[in-house]
Amino acid sequence: MDKYSMRGLCIVFALLLMPVAIAPAQVPEVGAVLDRYKAFRPGKDDLAMYQIDWASSLQEAQKRALREKRPVFLVIIHAQYGDLSSGHC
Amino acid sequence: MLRPFIAASWHGHRNDPNIPDPVREVWQRKFRGRGFGGKQSNVDLAILDSEGNLVHWFDAFRRMGPRRVPDGGQGQKHESLGDYTVRGLKQAIPALDLSHAPTAEHPLKLPDLEQSGIRIFVRLLEERMIAYRAPVVEVVALNKKDWKTLNYPRKKRRVEAAALKKWLSQVYPPGVMERTSQQTKKVYQIDRIEGDLTIKPAGSDGKMRYALLRGKVRLTDEGPGDFTYGGELEVVLTYSESNPGPLSLRGVFEGIYPRYNPVQRQSRDIPLRAAFESLPEGDKTPRLFPQ
Numbered sequence: 001m002d003k004y005s006m007r008g009l010c011i012v013f014a015l016l017l018m019p020v021a022i023a024p025a026q027v028p029e030v031g032a033v034l035d036r037y038k039a040f041r042p043g044k045d046d047l048a049m050y051q052i053d054w055a056s057s058l059q060e061a062q063k064r065a066l067r068e069k070r071p072v073f074l075v076i077i078h079a080q081y082g083d084l085s086s087g088h089c
Numbered sequence: 090m091l092r093p094f095i096a097a098s099w100h101g102h103r104n105d106p107n108i109p110d111p112v113r114e115v116w117q118r119k120f121r122g123r124g125f126g127g128k129q130s131n132v133d134l135a136i137l138d139s140e141g142n143l144v145h146w147f148d149a150f151r152r153m154g155p156r157r158v159p160d161g162g163q164g165q166k167h168e169s170l171g172d173y174t175v176r177g178l179k180q181a182i183p184a185l186d187l188s189h190a191p192t193a194e195h196p197l198k199l200p201d202l203e204q205s206g207i208r209i210f211v212r213l214l215e216e217r218m219i220a221y222r223a224p225v226v227e228v229v230a231l232n233k234k235d236w237k238t239l240n241y242p243r244k245k246r247r248v249e250a251a252a253l254k255k256w257l258s259q260v261y262p263p264g265v266m267e268r269t270s271q272q273t274k275k276v277y278q279i280d281r282i283e284g285d286l287t288i289k290p291a292g293s294d295g296k297m298r299y300a301l302l303r304g305k306v307r308l309t310d311e312g313p314g315d316f317t318y319g320g321e322l323e324v325v326l327t328y329s330e331s332n333p334g335p336l337s338l339r340g341v342f343e344g345i346y347p348r349y350n351p352v353q354r355q356s357r358d359i360p361l362r363a364a365f366e367s368l369p370e371g372d373k374t375p376r377l378f379p380q
Contacts, residue, residue, distance in 0.1 A: 027292045030299045033325045037339045040364040042210055042224040044197060050226070052096045053195045058109050061097035065139045069189035071181075072141070073094035075149070076112050077101075078131035080274035084098040085200060087225035087263050088211075088276070 054085065090175055093190030094136075111137055115146045134174065136181035139189075145181035149174075199226055206230040206256075206368045207338065213262035213346060214360040220264070227259040228368065239326055240333040242288045242300055250284035250306045250322070257282050257306060257322075260342050260363045267349045268312055277312035286322060297336065298328045306342065320344015320361065338367040 052073075055061035061072045075084060099112055108116075115135050132149035151173055160166040168176075199208065208228050215221035238252045250257065258279035261268075268277050286304030293299065307319040324340030342363040347356045 027294060027299065029301060030291050030325050033301065033323045033341070034339060036323065036341045036343075037325075037364050037366070040210070040212070040341045040343075040362050041366070042212065042226075042364075046224050047197060047199065047226070049223075050199050051195050051197050052091050053094065053191075054198075055095050055097045058097045058099045058111075061095045062137070062141050064095050065137070065141070068095070069139045069186070071094050071139060071144070071185045071187070071190075072135075072137040073091055073096045073178075074111060074135040074137060075096070075098040076115055076133040076135060077098065078103070078116075078133075079100050080102060086227045087223055088227065088259075088261070 049087075056085075090178055092192070092195065093185075093187045111135055111141065111143050114143045118146065119148075134177060136178070136185070138185060144184045145177070147177040147180075200228045202228050202230050202368050204230050205236070208366050208368055209256060209259045210364040211260055211262060212362045213348075214362065215262075215348075221262065223263065225259075225263050229256045229259060231255060236335055239288065239300075239302065239335050239338070241298060241326075241328045241335075242290055245287055245289035248286040248288050248302060248304075250282045250286050250304065253286075254279075254282045256365065257308065257342075260308065260320075260344075260361070261310075262346055262348075262359075262361060265348075267351055268310055268316060270312065277310040277316070279308050280311035281307075281309040283307045283309070284319075284322075288326075291325070293330070296330075298330060300326045300328065302326060302340070306344075318344060318346050318361070324365065335367070338365060340365045 055064055058072075058074060061074070064070070065072045077084070099109060101108060101112070103116060103120075112135075115133050119129065119133065129148050130150040133146055134149050135146040136144045138144050150170070151168075156168050157165040158168045158172055201208075206229050208226065211225040211227070213221050235255060238248060261276070261279060265276055269275065270277060284304050284306040286302055286306070288300055288302045291299040291301040302322065302324040304322055305319060306322050307317055309315060309317040320342050321344065322340065322342050324338060326338050327336045328334070329336060342361075342365075344361050345358045346361040348359050349356045
């Protein structure tokens with residue numbers, strides 16, 4: 001096999017391998033975004049509010065309280081708006 | 090401390106027609122000509138027994154400024170808002186029957202959906218007022234058409250940011266009083282989402298294919314003054330080897346929110362961040378929508 005044929009064969013092999021080689025090379029880019037997602041997503045301590053046993057309404061809380069014989073912790077907001085469950089207000 | 094309780098919130102005004110009895114009782118006591126000199130807040134905390142009787146209530150924020158409490162050693166410290174709330178709760182506890190209260194920690198339960206969608210965490214990195222750093226957690230249900238926009242890209246293609254409005258419109262911070270309608274008292278909703286995003290294949294790990302969605306996004310609310318802000322979106326989507334429908338979505342938004350202070354009549358640029366995750370959670374769940 002002369003050196004030109006050898007080079008041609010190498011090119012063919014390189015081309016055959018290319019799609020395989022490209023794919024893993026791009027995955028680190030994916031990893032970097034996923035790392036940022038992990039860094040931006042609030043941790044357990046920041047989400048402690050969701051460890052409280054919330055009812056969807058006062059009415060539901062009172063129904064459950066009667067059934068489960070438990071007290072109710074009620075947050076009263078003197079305003080026309082305010083979504084305590086999402087935090088958007 | 091809140092483990093024994095079932096928590097609920099209620100909001101409204103004193104002239105509302107259907108004020109619940111416990112709220113009416115709290116407000117009757119609160120506004121009974123005690124002359125707080127405008128020092129009371131608009132948030133109250135009330136403790137009810139299991140039969141709905143009001144046991145105790147207190148303003149959620151101290152009226153007389155922080156007091157000093159023992160710091161656990163020899164010294165004293167300023168009473169935190171948390172300490173103050175615990176003190177209020179302790180006043181109620183002797184009057185409550187807690188024999189049926191759970192002793193185990195309540196599991197962390199984030200807002201969720203019964204159908205497929207996206208959970209959005211938003212955070213304003215406000216340095217001056219720590220309360221504004223509290224995360225917002227929203228969930229948005231998505232249908233088959235919404236997901237189809239994010240189908241696997243055989244090659245790089247454009248995606249209009251407007252097509253993602255359902256979930257990107259939740260990327261605004263909490264407590265934006267200056268962007269609230271004086272008539273309805275509601276926060277102006279995000280009206281326009283603009284930006285040319287690109288979605289491109291990003292390889293495979295042999296089990297799943299990946300795609301990256303990226304670009305600049307600009308959000309404009311429905312209020313006056315063309316209030317607008319923007320940032321960069323980066324999202325990773327996963328797909329099976331054979332189906333174009335997304336299996337999962339995770340990503341971030343990083344931008345700047347220009348917060349206007351009407352007293353100082355100036356605007357401050359505050360970093361605004363969001364994280365996105367598809368629901369149901371995880372890559373191993375059935376694909377979000379079968380194609």
